[in-house]
Amino acid sequence: MDPHLLRTYVTVARLASFSEAARALGYTQSAVSQHIAALETDLGLPLLTRRPVAPTPAGERLLEHAGALLLRLDAARADLDRFAAAPRATLRVAASPLALHARTLAALPATGVTLRGLPPEQVPVAVVTGEADAGLVDGIAAPSDPLPPPDVAPLAATGVAEEPLAVLLPAGHPLAGRAGLRLDDLADARWLDAPDAGIPLDRLRAVHGGPAGGGFRTALRYEGTDTRTLLALAVAGHGLTLLPSPLAASVPGAVAVPLVAPRLVHRTELLLPPGVPAEPTGPVAEFTRRLRG
Template identity: 75%
Template structure:
C-alpha cells in the first residue's frame, strides 16, 4: 500500500471533499482523484462515495488503520533524522498541563527550552515524530504502576513523579467540609469532562465498573485555569493532582480515600536523549 496514496485518502475522508484535499495537499483535483482510484484498485474495493464524499464501510475500516500506520512512518523518518543530525543546543518538551508539578518545574532549564502544552494523546506522537525531544504524560494509576500509553512507536518511559489526587468542588458544596471522599460515592454527581486539561472521566468510569461519572460540561483544550474556575463556580466536580488543585479561589480540594490511586507522571523519549534533553532527563529521574 503506497503511503502517499494513503495520506491522500485520509485527507479526502477528513475534509469530505476532493477539491479541499487538493488545496491542502498542494495537488490538482485530478491528481487527488487518481490517487484515490489507484488505492481503490490496489485494495479491490470502493473506499469513498462521491456524492456526498464519505467513506464506505471498507473506507471506515481503512481509516482505523491509516492513522497508526502513517504515524509509524513519520516516527521512523524522525528516528533516522535524529540519528543523522548533529545535536542541537535547544530543547523542546511536550507535556500535558497537569504533568507540570513542582518537581518537574524545578528541573526545567533556566533558558533555551520550548514548552509545548498538548492534549494527552498528542504527547507521545509529538515525541516519536520529532516535534519534541522529550515528553511528559500523566494519568491515574495505582501507586508505582506504569501508565497505559498508546502504542504509537517504540518509546522509552520512566516514572518521574507521583502525588495524591483531590476532588475540586465549590467551597459552598455540602461535601466541602469532608476530610476525604470515596470516588464511588460521587459517581452520580455532576462532573466536568476535560480529557486534556484534567484527569479523564473515562478512567474514573473504569474504576467504578464502567458506571457513572457523566459530564455536565465538556471542556475541550488544555486550559487548566478555565477548568478550575468552572469547578469553583459549581458547574461540576473535577479530579486533579493535589498540586494543581490547591489555591483555587472559591474552591476546596478534598483528598480521595478510595480507590487507592495516584496521579503519575512519566517521561517519554525515543532513542537515547542527547545534549539538553539528556540533562533534563537525568534531572527528572533524580527528582523521582
C-alpha cells in the same frame, strides 16, 4: 499499499473535499483524484462516494487502519533521522496540561526551550514522530505503578513525580466539609468532563469498576486544554473534578477534599524516543538529569 496514496485518501476523507485536500497537501485537484483512483484500483474496492464526498463502508474500514499505519511510518522515519541528525542545541518538550507542575517546570533548562502543551494522547505522537525531543504525560495509577504504555510506538518511560489526589468542590458543596472522599461516594455526582485538560471520566469509571458507561455523569464537557478554565468551571459549580492535591489546594474559592479510596496517585512520566541512549547528551540530558535528581 502506497503510503503516499493512503495519506491522500485520509486527507480527502477527513476534509470531505478533493479541492480542500489538494490545498492541504500542496497537490493539484487532478493529482488528488488520480491518487484516490490508483488506491481504489490497487485494493479493488470503491473507497469514497463523490457527491457528497464520504467514505464507503470499505473506506471506513480502511480509515480504522490508516491512522496507525501512517503514524508508524512517520515514527520509523523520525527514528532513522536521529542517526544522521547533528546534536541539537535546543530542547522541544511536548506536555499534557497536568504534567506541567512545579517539579517538571523547574527541570526545564533556562534557555533554548520550546514547550508545547497538547492533549495527553497527542504527546506520545509528538515524541515518536520527532516533533518533540521529550514528552511529559500524566495520569492516575496505584502508587509506584507505571501508566499504561502508549500504543503508538515503543517509548522509554520514566516516572518523575507522584502526587496525592483531591476532589475540587465549590465552597458551598454538601461534600465540602468531609475529611476525605471515596470514589464510591462520588459515582452519582455531577462531573466536569475535560479529557484534554484534566483526568478523563472514562478513567475514573474504569478505576471505579462499575458497569460500562455507568456513573460519573457529565454535567459539562470542556474540550480545551487550559487548566485554568477547568478550575474556574469547578469553582463556579459546573461539576466536580479530580486533580493533583497541590493544584486543587491552590484554588481560591474552592475546597480540596483528599481522595482516600481507592489508593491512587497522580503520576507524571518522562517519555523519550526509541533509540535514545540511557545517558543522553545535550539539552535532553540536562532536562532528564534535573527530572530524575
